[in-house]
Amino acid sequence: MSEIRTEYYRDGARKAQQDPVLQSALAAAQSRIGGATAKAYMDFPEGPGLRLLGHDIRMKAIENLDILLETLVENIQKKGGHVHFAKDGREATEYCKEIALSRGVRRVVKGKSMVTEEIGLNSALMEEGIKVTETDLGEFIVQLAGEHPSHIIAPAVHKTRREIGKLFSEKLGIPYTTDPPTLTQAARKALREEFLSADMGISGCNLACAETGHITTVSNEGNIRMATTLPKIHVVFMGMERIVARLEDHDILLRLLATGAAAQKMAVYVSYIGGPRTPGQQDGPEEFHLIILDNGRSRILADEEFREILCCIRCAACLNVCPVYGKIGGHAYGHTYCGPIGAVLTPLLVGVNRAKDLCMGETLCGACQAACPVNIDIPRMLLSLRAKLADGDPQWSVTRSSLMEKAFYMAWAGMVRDRRMYELALRAVSGAQKLLPRREGWVHRLPPPFHGWSIHRDMKPVSGKSFIRRWSETHGRRGEGGNEPR
Amino acid sequence: MNHPVTLFVQCLVDALYPEVGEAVVRIFQKLGIPIECPTAQTCCGQPAFNTGYRKEARSAAKRFIEIFEGAERIVCPSGSCVHMVRHHYADLFADDPEWARRAKEIGARTYELSEYLVDVLGVEDLGAAYHGKITYHDSCHLLRGLGIAEQPRRLIRHVRGAELIEMKDSERCCGFGGAFSFKYPDISAAILDDKVKNIVATGADLVVGCDMSCLMSIQGRLSRIGSSIAVLHIAQLLAG
Incomplete structure (x- = not known):
């Protein structure tokens, strides 16, 4: 078995981004082949x-x-x-x-x-x-x-x-x-x-x-x-x-x-x-x-959710259009198969947990599926892999990747079912964000776990008054209590 | 013709960009179309779904379905959220035929704003005016999920005084990707930088799109680099 280095995705990505030669080679390759393939399908x-x-x-x-x-x-x-x-x-x-x-x-x-x-x-x-x-x-x-x-x-x-x-x-x-x-x-x-x-x-x-x-x-x-x-x-x-x-x-x-x-x-x-x-x-x-x-292929074949990935004919069309591959190159993926196809296939072949960055580190933009000559729904399978990481899956020996994140989404799920609570939460965030550093009305630095956002860009603050509150003040409230007939 | 519409506002617009929601309301008022807005709505569940938390996403989706089930025509100023309701609810309720049926019915009645205006109402000219150069960003889920590319462009072309200039690689992702934007910030920002360069290269003074999520990311980067290029949701441009 060739060496598996999927755990070093972030390091590999960083190195690739710091390599100007690689960056221009990737940009040139993508603009040359990516667009040409899309046109060729029409012919x-x-x-x-x-x-x-x-x-x-x-x-x-x-x-x-x-x-x-x-x-x-x-x-x-x-x-x-x-x-x-x-x-x-x-x-x-x-x-x-x-x-x-x-x-x-x-x-x-x-x-x-x-x-x-x-x-x-x-x-x-x-x-x-x-x-x-x-x-x-x-x-x-x-x-x-x-x-x-x-x-x-x-x-x-x-x-x-x-x-x-x-x-x-x-x-x-x-x-x-x-x-x-x-x-x-x-x-x-x-x-x-x-x-x-x-x-x-x-x-x-x-x-x-x-x-x-x-x-x-x-x-x-x-x-x-x-x-x-x-x-x-x-x-x-x-x-x-x-x-x-x-x-x-x-x-x-x-x-x-x-x-x-x-x-x-x-x-x-x-x-x-x-x-x-x-x-x-x-x-x-x-x-x-x-x-x-x-x-490992018969294991994939046995699972209806992932069987479709076996349709791949290894043409690499998905690499040539993927915005992430275009920035990090193939080595960052840490195993034989890189790009969008690798982001699905590699976790299934080497273990979902150890290759979790591959399926999480994608934007779900769907360019891969549009470029695929056999129309493989790669985004769907990326989402399925993420579901396994979120809650664990004994069939694929996946363990939950983050207890903190799970707790966050559980709390979130309770809140989105109740507009009154949701509104209180919005107001709390709107109040708390006053403590964050701002420049010309924009939040300049966000606290963890969102701080990654503000390394490179500013953040629009949460509005002092939500749209729904504004609407309610002029039109009245409706349907906040639960499942009422319309 | 003038069927009332029900506004599915999108959580991001609700919390961060209420002015976009108000612009949608003004558009329908201008057209003489009654608009309602269920005030119990919060989120369709997409953030949880895209991160893998399907149980939590299902919980949000069920609430969404309960709230919007009676609505005849649902309109949303976000391609991504419509893609979620129209296409991903089916995956979410794959093992639950009763909820899958209800989700499918709602999905068939849920429209993205530019799609509703152009394809359903046949309206391309809303009498809006903007004096300047506009470039349009194709959001991924809007373009590849819903196949919407021409509708917003037609609407923009009818804006008085506006010149639409296409940017290079408009169909390429802006690098937002939900949680991806803060979990893999350097990759996200590198993709975003290409988008911003392509926007700047058009010489446009305004970027327009149909999804506040992408636009928030683009706007955040433009703000950080001190650019004077403005960012607007298409509803804001059309409402005048």
């Missing part, structure tokens, strides 16, 4: 409603996951592929290690895969003395720098040209340059050598199709195609939810994925892979292994 020949169809296809797949996975496995085995089910990250990495060690694998090339990041595959293989090379350019940069991806599809979004130039001159021994084509060529040269000498290729799975029995990978650099065809062994890691029933559904989702990810009609390289090379075929691996990972 579907079927109209923007295709997103809703995509949602239905995904939900149907999630609800029939057992049958679809069974069909996929049968079809892949028929073509000579091997399939392993792994209940957690450890089992998945063990399978992979076993395959590698028993075949004497020394060098591995990898296509970009978030699920292998989730289970910490690279370090597990490297502990066995195997050399692992990430071949996606962004991942390659992040790996050379000894970091983790900060975005689901643009892993090195946090790094500048200058930083990459310095990194390449240190690690690849090329003269320092900030010229992107020169840097890309240097990476390409280094990667070609790895591709040609690798004994094993590892990829993720963007989507599988049960009907045809294949997994699909997409990339814009062609690196996954090389990583999955050149080495003798291809190992695929697939989150158990990444499947649809029919080829027709599958192709709609690939279009939605490319649009959500980069406002593209289709990714540049799309490979449908169903098993090892068959006699007579010129390309492809001799062995094909599919590792289907659970790692």
Whole structure:
């Protein structure tokens, strides 16, 4: 399992906000991709409603996951592929290690895969003395720098040209340059050598199709195609939810994925892979292994409230529009999945209490859902997670996050049911606030727990006379006692 | 045509911005439409719901339903609160069919102010005047929760002497987010700063919106940085 640092959300957010380079990179990335995706949805020949169809296809797949996975496995085995089910990250990495060690694998090339990041595959293989090379350019940069991806599809979004130039001159021994084509060529040269000498290729799975029995990978650099065809062994890691029933559904989702990810009609390289090379075929691996990972997903599947999050196809469209992600970047989220999708998924995978800042630290603005190519209702699930933190939940082993806050809302609930008491409370606040420092009629500093507000902005004081009091004085009171007929 | 309306004033307007409530009343008086206001109302429950306190939110919601159940048409000067009543009450009473039914009925009769004026009454010109440049902020729940974007703009465009200048990223969150604003103040303020920069860049002398919560945050920041840009709820602009 890769390291979990969700408890350090606030620290990570602060560091990100103090990093001007990261701030401008995030702003540039969001303004470039965020808006373009929204426009691209309008250009579907079927109209923007295709997103809703995509949602239905995904939900149907999630609800029939057992049958679809069974069909996929049968079809892949028929073509000579091997399939392993792994209940957690450890089992998945063990399978992979076993395959590698028993075949004497020394060098591995990898296509970009978030699920292998989730289970910490690279370090597990490297502990066995195997050399692992990430071949996606962004991942390659992040790996050379000894970091983790900060975005689901643009892993090195946090790094500048200058930083990459310095990194390449240190690690690849090329003269320092900030010229992107020169840097890309240097990476390409280094990667070609790895591709040609690798004994094993590892990829993720963007989507599988049960009907045809294949997994699909997409990339814009062609690196996954090389990583999955050149080495003798291809190992695929697939989150158990990444499947649809029919080829027709599958192709709609690939279009939605490319649009959500980069406002593209289709990714540049799309490979449908169903098993090892068959006699007579010129390309492809001799062995094909599919590792289907659970790692907490069946627990999510079992809960109707959160099942919808399994519809996600990891396009990162939600990151590109999220105002919070735009300020704190991916590393602050403290685990593999960041942004709005991470704010729901990570607490469910690692524990709601330890990742509480992820679901509380969102504005509920809904931009994520509007940007999602399969229209996942992320705000609804953020609210559900908050409900678990408010009152605890034994099913998810969540404990109440704040007794003080609970007491406050209990008192509040009593007050809002009784206008007379409510009015007294308003008057009390209106009186007490006279003690607070003011400037030109505005409150300059608020007491805890509201003091955060007044660090950066002033506060309008509570009115000396509420609207309802003003109305009552001119129109009389009505219905204050309780449930009276109108 | 002139069905009476019942004012759901929003707790924030009630306590902090009573002048916005009074502006709503003046608008309906100007239109010759009778307006009532149940004086027992307090809060729809949204603050508790958004923070996760569903039991407490349910308690507030039930009281809200009891108070407003007899009203024919409910109008509220807040997109966020209408979104709560129209959409989130269903989540709140998911396990309680009887209250869910009552909530659904109320939700179908609850309108946001600009939506009621433009879509229900067909009124776009309220005869108001403002001499200056106005920019409009799209509140998240109003825009994405209720799909209201064009109605307030039409109303603003009909204000005599006013020039509507669109700001960059108007549809982007202002960073308020309820308790988020004081629990994660630095992130909230960073998002807010982008909004304020975009407002300032328009050269407008007035920001208008349909939700006092966002506007309170924007106004609080403008006040802190000593800006002369004014902030008004759309009701204040239209009531004249």
